Amino acid sequence: MISNDLMMQEIKAQSQLFGLCATELIEQARKLVRKYVSDKVNRVYVTGCGDSFFAGIACKETFLRLANIRCEVYQAMEFSRYVCPIEVDQNALVLSISTSGKVARTCEAAMRARQKGAVSIAVTGNEGTPLAKASTAAFTVNIPNVIGMAPGTRSYAASQLSLICIALALGQERNVISSSDAAKVLSDIGRIGDAILATVDKDMPIISSYVDRYCDASCPQRVDIFHVLGNGPNSATAQFGSMKLLESCSFSSIPTGIEEWAHSQYFVADAHSHVIFIAPKGASRDRALEVLHAIPVVGATSIVICPQDDEKLCAAADVAFPICLDGDVPEWLSHLIYAVPLEMLSMLLSNKLQRVGLDFEKRPWLKEENFRQIYDSKITLDMEERK
Numbered sequence: 001m002i003s004n005d006l007m008m009q010e011i012k013a014q015s016q017l018f019g020l021c022a023t024e025l026i027e028q029a030r031k032l033v034r035k036y037v038s039d040k041v042n043r044v045y046v047t048g049c050g051d052s053f054f055a056g057i058a059c060k061e062t063f064l065r066l067a068n069i070r071c072e073v074y075q076a077m078e079f080s081r082y083v084c085p086i087e088v089d090q091n092a093l094v095l096s097i098s099t100s101g102k103v104a105r106t107c108e109a110a111m112r113a114r115q116k117g118a119v120s121i122a123v124t125g126n127e128g129t130p131l132a133k134a135s136t137a138a139f140t141v142n143i144p145n146v147i148g149m150a151p152g153t154r155s156y157a158a159s160q161l162s163l164i165c166i167a168l169a170l171g172q173e174r175n176v177i178s179s180s181d182a183a184k185v186l187s188d189i190g191r192i193g194d195a196i197l198a199t200v201d202k203d204m205p206i207i208s209s210y211v212d213r214y215c216d217a218s219c220p221q222r223v224d225i226f227h228v229l230g231n232g233p234n235s236a237t238a239q240f241g242s243m244k245l246l247e248s249c250s251f252s253s254i255p256t257g258i259e260e261w262a263h264s265q266y267f268v269a270d271a272h273s274h275v276i277f278i279a280p281k282g283a284s285r286d287r288a289l290e291v292l293h294a295i296p297v298v299g300a301t302s303i304v305i306c307p308q309d310d311e312k313l314c315a316a317a318d319v320a321f322p323i324c325l326d327g328d329v330p331e332w333l334s335h336l337i338y339a340v341p342l343e344m345l346s347m348l349l350s351n352k353l354q355r356v357g358l359d360f361e362k363r364p365w366l367k368e369e370n371f372r373q374i375y376d377s378k379i380t381l382d383m384e385e386r387k
Helices: 004-022 024-036 051-067 076-087 104-115 130-134 154-173 179-214 234-249 258-263 285-292 311-316 331-338 340-353 364-375
Strands: 043-048 070-075 092-098 119-124 137-140 225-229 253-256 273-278 301-307 319-323
Touching: 004 024, 004 154, 004 179, 004 340, 024 119, 024 137, 024 154, 043 051, 043 076, 043 104, 043 154, 051 070, 051 092, 051 154, 051 234, 051 331, 070 076, 076 092, 076 104, 092 104, 092 154, 104 119, 104 130, 119 130, 119 154, 130 137, 154 179, 154 331, 179 319, 179 331, 179 340, 225 234, 225 258, 234 253, 234 273, 234 331, 234 340, 258 285, 273 285, 285 301, 285 311, 301 311, 311 319, 319 340, 331 340
Parallel strands: 043 070, 043 092, 092 119, 119 137, 225 253, 225 273, 273 301, 301 319
Antiparallel strands: none
């Protein structure tokens, strides 16, 4: 099982990163943008694998809102071997994310972007990583590597905050966003960071009680599978949350959008399906409320992650995991905190079920083979293979 102390430290430590946005991270982003990004850059690509890929999805809208520049997000292999050869040129900014900086496909993506003349910036743990060396420049946030001991949470927050700071720096350099509006964004980010600890304290007894009740074999609505639903920037939260459930205790879950779930998995949901709605104030909140009212028809259990003052959503769900954030923040920043209850759920499930998802300590051969596939895979730089 996952150490409660270790993973709780990881979850709470995320809040410490948010204060860096107003100082170290934003200044680092401004220096990189001024030095490497010209006015000719007309689009942004973000690429990575796993949590790094999800961070890009979460922040896609940020570049359009803060810098008025379109952003496309691709899984690293998709980008390096399908997108880069036919789309990328000297007018592109490519942000390749890997905290470890060792992921072969992400390094390949950065190298291929440079081959095409793009500005290739690594978002990584330090300037000495292979990814940093493969890129034009590096944006660095030094996060301790905990893989194999606890599912990573700080690294995911760091990747998101890095992308937001780069978008903000781009917007300011291009005079798209004023100094006062930039300060408001940084203030909102700071409030979200402060709210993480309050949310942890509020949700711990609620999630613990939920796990004790619904993970009991005698419970008629015992959870066998999670459906994790999120839209917009929180489609990434749904995917990230599902990954944490996998990494912590090998628990099966299906991440998808609220609308798509209503058209598909709704018809196979049953008494052992638990449906998690990620529902901040925003464009999909009304649809979340509608679909919540349909859950009793299939006998499933509904869970909502929503603002603590959203009485209608809380009343419509069987269980509510509240977000304790004073005042409103834009939905396009909500992904910075809405993953927290899912991180706590994965931790408490691991302990309740006495299961470890990756379990590298007991299965070192699995770690060895997995790392070989991810870190030591052959990097291919032949751009002519898809004529």
